[in-house]
Amino acid sequence: MHFQGTDAYIAADDLRIAVNAAIRLERPLLVKGEPGTGKTELARQVAAGLDLPLIEWHVKSTTRAAQGLYEYDAVSRLRDSQLGEGKVEDIGAYIRPGKLWEAFAAEERVVLLIDEIDKADIEFPNDLLQELDRMEFHVYETGETVRAKHRPVVIITSNNEKELPDAFLRRCFFHYIRFPEAEVLEAIVRVHFPDIKDRLLTTALTQFYELRDTPGLKKKPSTSEVLDWLKLILAEDLSPEDLRRDSGDALPILHGALLKNEQDVSLFERLAFMSRSGRS
Known part of the structure; x- marks a missing residue:
């Protein structure tokens, strides 16, 4: 698996080297650069160039790391229990998989984009350390462990709005997209x-x-x-x-x-x- 760029995306040599190094090391590629230099588009073109599906997780200021794993809809379950719905005994019916779960459960390798990670709370990157390292997480409500069937190619973008934790940076391959000559x-x-x-x-x-x-x-x-x-x-x-x-x-x-x-x-x-x- 080797990224050479695409006809629709001009990737400099150092950027292609960074993408392929992250794939070889099986580490997330952390991409920084000025807004508008093609960081998000890089993930889409890597997916196109490697002929892999793309899963996009766009981070907002209110996004929590746990949302990337799953969300448990306790309110709906409580309402259904009051209405006497039969499915209330199936707690799994109230679990909504997040983008990481979607990537881990995919039947083939995918490219996972975690876009603008620096928009979220400072603890957001730390809360993903174990999941990105081990490629698995535990669902406490059902007792199951979700493991990646195929390790996704993870591309994380940052506009450098805030410093990312050292522990998170150690687990990434870093590349700064300089403004093109x-x-x-x-x-x-x-x-x-x-x-x-x-x-x-x-x-x-x-x-x-x-x-x-x-x-x-x-x-x-x-x-x-x-x-x-x-x-x-x-x-x-x-x-x-x-x-x-x-x-x-x-x-x-x-x-x-x-x-x-x-x-x-x-x-x-x-x-x-x-x-x-x-x-x-």
Whole structure:
């Protein structure tokens, strides 16, 4: 089992090495990087590249680790007992399997995505240590032990919003997705827009990297945002000349696809004003 990338996902060499190392070690792959650099999409493309089913567990601030194992619906059982329902004696009827249970019970190996683990409580990763290590867990209500029929390929993403516990980090293979160099980003763009003209792409990416490198930028635009920007540029049938600005500090055309807060818009407006003042 070896991940080589897919036609729809340009994976750098170090990322492919990380994926295959995690598979070989049978450890979760912990992927960090700027929002929009393709961490979640990586899991989908690993599943596609290895021809495996994908199970996605999207973590929220209210998510508890136990929900990934199962949930016991005690309220429904109590209501059914009051109504005299016959199934109330079957406690298993009130157990709802979670995403880990689904992955463990699958008849073939799967890719399990645990997405944005850093959104949850700090104890969330620690509460999954034993289950991810042993690939099993106990269901206390029924007394059964659920064991993985096939060890899933586990990919965990984090936006680095909070530090993860050392004990959890020790059990993962770690990879940080760096923002792609111009050549890699050009290849990514051509996957999505194969007919884009060379001059337009060169002009757009030059302007994009200049914007990303602007000192004081609060939120740098990501890969997904440059793809949105180029989609708008192509939809409007803009030329390379349309993208050029009067000043290197002026706001780019359709900047709402790239700049996502008022502080960064104000920054470019101030820089443009200072540039115009300097020339007058």
